[in-house]
Amino acid sequence: LSMSLSLTLSLSLSLSLLFVCCNEAHGLRLLQQQRCGVFASVKSRAVNQLKMRRVNCNLLLFYAILSWQSLFVCCNEAHGLRLLQQQRCGVFASVKVTNGREVRLASRPWMALLRLRYAGEEGFHCAGTLITDRFVLTAAHCVAPFELVYVRLGEHNLSTDTDCKVTGKRTMCVPPVEDVGVAAVYKHEEYSSAAKHNDIALIKLERQVEFKKHIKPICLPIGVEASQSFVVTGWGITENGTAVDVPREAAIELQARQTCAHTFDRIVKQSQLCAGATASDSCRGDSGGPLSYPAVYATRQRFVQFGIVSYGARDCGNGYPADYTDVASYLPWITGIIGANSSKD
Ligand SMILES: *[C@@H]1O[C@H](CO)[C@@H](O)[C@H](O)[C@H]1NC(C)=O
Numbered sequence: 001l002s003m004s005l006s007l008t009l010s011l012s013l014s015l016s017l018l019f020v021c022c023n024e025a026h027g028l029r030l031l032q033q034q035r036c037g038v039f040a041s042v043k044s045r046a047v048n049q050l051k052m053r054r055v056n057c058n059l060l061l062f063y064a065i066l067s068w069q070s071l072f073v074c075c076n077e078a079h080g081l082r083l084l085q086q087q088r089c090g091v092f093a094s095v096k097v098t099n100g101r102e103v104r105l106a107s108r109p110w111m112a113l114l115r116l117r118y119a120g121e122e123g124f125h126c127a128g129t130l131i132t133d134r135f136v137l138t139a140a141h142c143v144a145p146f147e148l149v150y151v152r153l154g155e156h157n158l159s160t161d162t163d164c165k166v167t168g169k170r171t172m173c174v175p176p177v178e179d180v181g182v183a184a185v186y187k188h189e190e191y192s193s194a195a196k197h198n199d200i201a202l203i204k205l206e207r208q209v210e211f212k213k214h215i216k217p218i219c220l221p222i223g224v225e226a227s228q229s230f231v232v233t234g235w236g237i238t239e240n241g242t243a244v245d246v247p248r249e250a251a252i253e254l255q256a257r258q259t260c261a262h263t264f265d266r267i268v269k270q271s272q273l274c275a276g277a278t279a280s281d282s283c284r285g286d287s288g289g290p291l292s293y294p295a296v297y298a299t300r301q302r303f304v305q306f307g308i309v310s311y312g313a314r315d316c317g318n319g320y321p322a323d324y325t326d327v328a329s330y331l332p333w334i335t336g337i338i339g340a341n342s343s344k345d
């Protein structure tokens with residue numbers, strides 16, 4: 001009797017484990033199915049300063065197995081998918097550059113703007129990134145005390161209705177922006193506004209968005225080697241408004257966590273990244289916006305989001321560091337929510 005009892009117990013235990021993990025696996029699958037991180041141009045000075053490194057296949061595979069070990073145990077589908085994804089690694093595209101830090105039209109199509117209402121006033125006070133056709137990733141501090149009115153996708157120049165690019169005699173215009181309503185907001189359960197820990201949130205959009213030239217998702221660091229170099233992209237949005245019409249990009253480098261701990265006199269956890277500009281470049285990041293890098297993802301060079309702008313970014317020029325939420329640390333949280341809140345067909 002006791003043997004069958006323990007058998008039943010362990011069976012129901014592994015079943016519930018399977019259920020929890022399968023939500024994560026389902027979310028992972030949804031993320032992997034997106035044609036994410038596709039970009040029109042990396043021709044900015046910021047990216048010029050960064051050098052693409054050849055990815056070590058063994059290291060990549062090792063990292064993948066290590067970080068998704070729990071999924072391998074729970075869901076074979078995820079394992080097979082991941083192994084397939086690891087084929088043909090080490091291939092990378094060349095990075096061409098031109099002058100100017102301005103982001104080209106439709107070249108960072110995952111940039112989202114959050115329309116927030118607070119104390120009767122409404123405006124774009126934070127950014128986010130499209131990660132699937134239904135979810136936007138942002139910082140918890142962007143959605144905590146505010147009412148999220150809608151999410152704007154496909155924006156470029158905030159001062160114009162229709163965004164166009166003129167090259168010689170040709171004029172190329174992108175479709176209009178899309179303001180999408182919000183179905184649900186998932187703020188991290190352990191977000192602390194005082195300590196600024198677990199500063200991450202997901203927004204479920206009211207409808208599926210159709211990917212277009214100017215609306216596409218960014219990749220998350222799944223099976224991607226950690227990076228030391230990043231770009232921070234944005235309009236420079238703070239509570240006082242925006243700094244520029246058109247998003248800009250600045251190169252920044254990873255710094256020791258102690259640097260941020262000293263600068264802000266706060267505890268900086270393993271799930272946070274500290275990074276800052278090395279040159280006198282000012283950071284144009286927005287709260288909730290991405291810290292990214294054109295890394296090798298599933299054998300292609302893709303934009304991968306490594307961090308979320310958390311705090312300190314407004315002054316991060318002149319070597320001043322800023323704190324970012326480390327996206328890789330929250331992959332189980334992200335895939336768990338996406339998996340649990342998406343239909344399974
Ligand atoms: C954005 O649009 C405004 C209004 O048309 C224009 O004056 C400005 O130059 C544009 N900004 C950029 C960077 O193209």
Ligand SMILES: *[C@@H]1O[C@H](CO)[C@@H](O)[C@H](O)[C@H]1NC(C)=O
Pocket residue numbers: 238239240314
């Ligand atoms: C916003 O404006 C207020 C009042 O002018 C100022 O104290 C604050 O530092 C500004 N915030 C930013 C991020 O510039």
Ligand SMILES: *[C@@H]1O[C@H](CO)[C@@H](O)[C@H](O)[C@H]1NC(C)=O
Pocket residue numbers: 336337340341
């Ligand atoms: C959404 O995901 C959360 C976290 O996994 C879960 O607690 C919640 O029940 C899900 N909501 C729905 C409607 O399934």
